[in-house]
Amino acid sequence: MKKLTSILILAAMLLSVFSGCSNTGSVSSKAEAGAAAGESSSEKQQSSEAENTEPAKLTIIARGGSHVDVINAVKGKFEEENNCKIEVLGLESDELKQKIQLDAANQKGAYDLAMSDDPWMPEFADSKIFKDLSKMGYEGDSDFVEKCLDIGKVPYGTGDVYALPFAGNVQFFFYNKALLQQLKAEVPTDWASVLKIAKAAKASGKVGYVIRGQQGNPVVTDYLPILWAYGGDVFDKDWNVTVDSQAGKDSLNFYLELLKNGANYEKDDIVAAVKDGSAAMSLGWPSWYISSKGAAAAYAVIPGKKDSSSKEYPAAEIGNWMMGVTANSQNPELAMKLLIYLTSAEAQKAGADVGGVPTRTSVLTDPDLLKKYPYFKELLEGTKSSVVRPRTPKWSDVENAYGTELSNAVAGSKSVDQALADAKTAIEKIMK
């Protein structure tokens, strides 16, 4: 019996190691092989498809919530016309990214279309997660708002198209109209005026400006527009780190001034406070404030200059969700067709009613939709003059380090200069 046990235990160990190793060996060059293999097998598939009437299956991995609703609302027509079944897997942002990356290492992809948040595009392009759509014959479409389509091009703005913009999103400046009227203030077009209004609001017992100061991605996305309005940026055009430039220090000090005349809330509280007038102003994404039931607060384009006499910079932060064909998709031709359909004008128009945000000029200026969603006008305007977050594959790590130091500054545990200096050191270490 002891012998048998030992043998079985040995078997267990071998089984374990063997099953894992057989897959690991082929991991590193998988994406490249998958891209090549996918193209040759698709031709074989097309010829066999003509013979059998079994519906093809396409799997889309998407960010859960409204995006899944939009896809489900419009997929029916495509399923009918192309005899296929479309399955949508909706996951939260972090898990979505991880699963796309994990599956990209396989030879046979489990997903055909994948969504990508715009800051992930450089990282995904680097890891060859998406197929080159230009090489597959995609010719671009001038109806897409240019800045939206640019995100899907690798390198940014100039290269081949790897993903199409599925959902539009650009940060707005939100304010409580009644409160501003009460304070006899105009809608601010520069940040100095914002501070003035905030101080007035505080004096009258309300919260002036709400920052979203949670460590990590929240504080970075909340702070960047102000950094940009001051003329600063995370990197300069040679990829030197410039977070601690004069503009960086001034803008962060200003951010803390805003906090002094306001509060530090989490996203749901920000919307609730600005909506019911206990707070006056904040930055935010339209998807927070605006739904098919209307806008919870008044909105405007983000001020692009620090005071009325300084230079104006584009400061609206863009945050589109892209969608591309996975490099190891088993059905790339059909998947590309579906992608083009999902981002077509008719799909975006239908999707708008279930929470979708269009990325095409024609849809954003469509008179019927404008009646229902007047904010599309500002969305288009804002998108045209928007700024993307730095296009580096290491952005996740950079954002992480930057967010930690910004949180240190917001919490007061480090001085502004110290926090920015530490941020610079940390980011330089990451970019090396």
Place this chain on the structure above:
Amino acid sequence: MRKRHRSILRGILIVLLLIWTLFPIYWMVSLSVRDQSELMGDKPFWPQSFSLSHFQELFEKSDFPRAVGNSLEVTLISTAAALLFGLMCAYVLARTRFHFRFRGPALVWSFLVRILPPIAFALPLYIMMNAADLLNTKIPVILAHILMNLPFVIWFMMVSFEGMPEEIEESARIDGASEGKIFWSIVLPVSAPGIAAVSILSFMTSWNEYLYGVIFVQRPQNFTIPISLSTFNSEQELTHWGALMAGGVVSMLPIVLFVIFTQRFLIQGLSGGAVKE
């Protein structure tokens, strides 16, 4: 006199305990039945409205009923397996008379497995399941849950068995019973409270487990409850409080039922008088 004081004190403490324990649960239940308009901004203490729309949304829009079914399947199978195998293993590890040769390594290895952070563990496990082509089934999650709960069952039941005096078993042996019979008919019933506790906690761990569930899921049909609920907490949209709270309430029901069923075994009636000293 002192006894009454003691009862009153006990009563007060219990009330305080219940308030501390149940207040957030009240909050969750109360929010789940309020109208959507009441969920934004200032939420009054007592509900001002009553609406089952969130439960409706949960069952009609999202695939929640299927997630409940999946959770039940995964949890029941993995808990049963972990309990069965863990109990058998723990008994042998607890009783030194078996002279089990691999005792030391077994203890150390199971402890090690318990300690490793699932976050890192999940990646190579994913690779293995991928190689075995199991990812489009629920089997990887079931196996992962068994892996998660097995060390817990083994260690706790081992300690539990060690606390039981060996005399009963020895006298049964002298009477001619086989080891297997001793285990099933004598040892297990006596250790019922421990088994009940461990089964409730294993069930709960598996039911609420998120990490392995999300790593291994490949198709929306295989979602379990925690994954289904996580999509309501989105970064770029407002949190769907109503659906989340309703989901929490619905998620609690099967476990509470399980607890009600199992907790009668938490009372010990058998060991107290079994050994006369």
Place this chain on the structure above:
Amino acid sequence: MDPARAAAGGEIPALPRLLPDYLRLCMNSVSREGDPMKKNTERFFPYGMTLPALFILLCLSLFPILYLLFYSFTDFRLLGKTHPSFIGFQNYARILRDPYFLQSLRNTVLFTVLAVLSETILGLLMALLINGVRFGAKVLRILVLLPTLLPGVTAALTWQLMLSNNYGVINKMLAALGAAPVNWLMETRTAFYAILFIDIWQFSPFAFLLLYAALQTVPESQYEAAQMDGAGSLQQFFYVTLPNIRPALLLTAMLRTIDTFRLFDKVNILTKGGPANSTATITQYIYLNGIRSLKIGYGGAASILMTVFVLALSFLYLARTFHKRKPAGF
């Protein structure tokens, strides 16, 4: 066909069929002569009983552990373009020098010690309290368990609502008492303790259940003997209850230590490690710096380090467990 292998090979449907045979095999180890002291029955029983568990454990865990260990000495990235190269202890050195890691280590250890102490003591008090109740114990037990039964995301978000700085119910109650509102989750002074409190709330019932079960096994006879000797209830606790449940108490503390050390979900949902990295935990560090971008080399090294720390924390307990057994020979 070996039933254990069938089970571990993922053939779940086969298991129910073969299980009765397997169990019968285990149980019918009475020798032909009817003498249960026969040697070969002794040998089969323990191995048969432990085999399924050990087989599953090994099968599922050996490869992952070796994988992580091996790659922790390389700079492997799952989607890296170049083949991983062997870099020795560089990963480990970099991690141990990283101030963020050291801060998260400090946070995690402090959190674990505080949480485990509180949860174990509170769990014990709850178990004692409910154990002595005559009416309604059944209902009480279920009610007290509810916090542990909630899904993690719901529990975390419910607390987020309650602790919110904007009309959160806790702040409202404070206001009713005349105190100023506190931004619980966004201030460095309070965020750590807020998460600690939520954890204690959520997992004391875990300790309660294990200790309650342990309380049931204390023999009545010992209490009676103590009472006859004139011992008051406090003395009964220290001289009868405590010694009997000590193994379970220690194990509960140990289990909570292991689990709390892995704190991640609550922090990730509620504070993301902030403010000012005051709630950053080790698992979060591993996730953000390694696993999220599939940097398996770095993440694996951090995981191994974390395992070593937990082993160090539990070393005393482990040593005790083995030391007690030694005389019985293994």
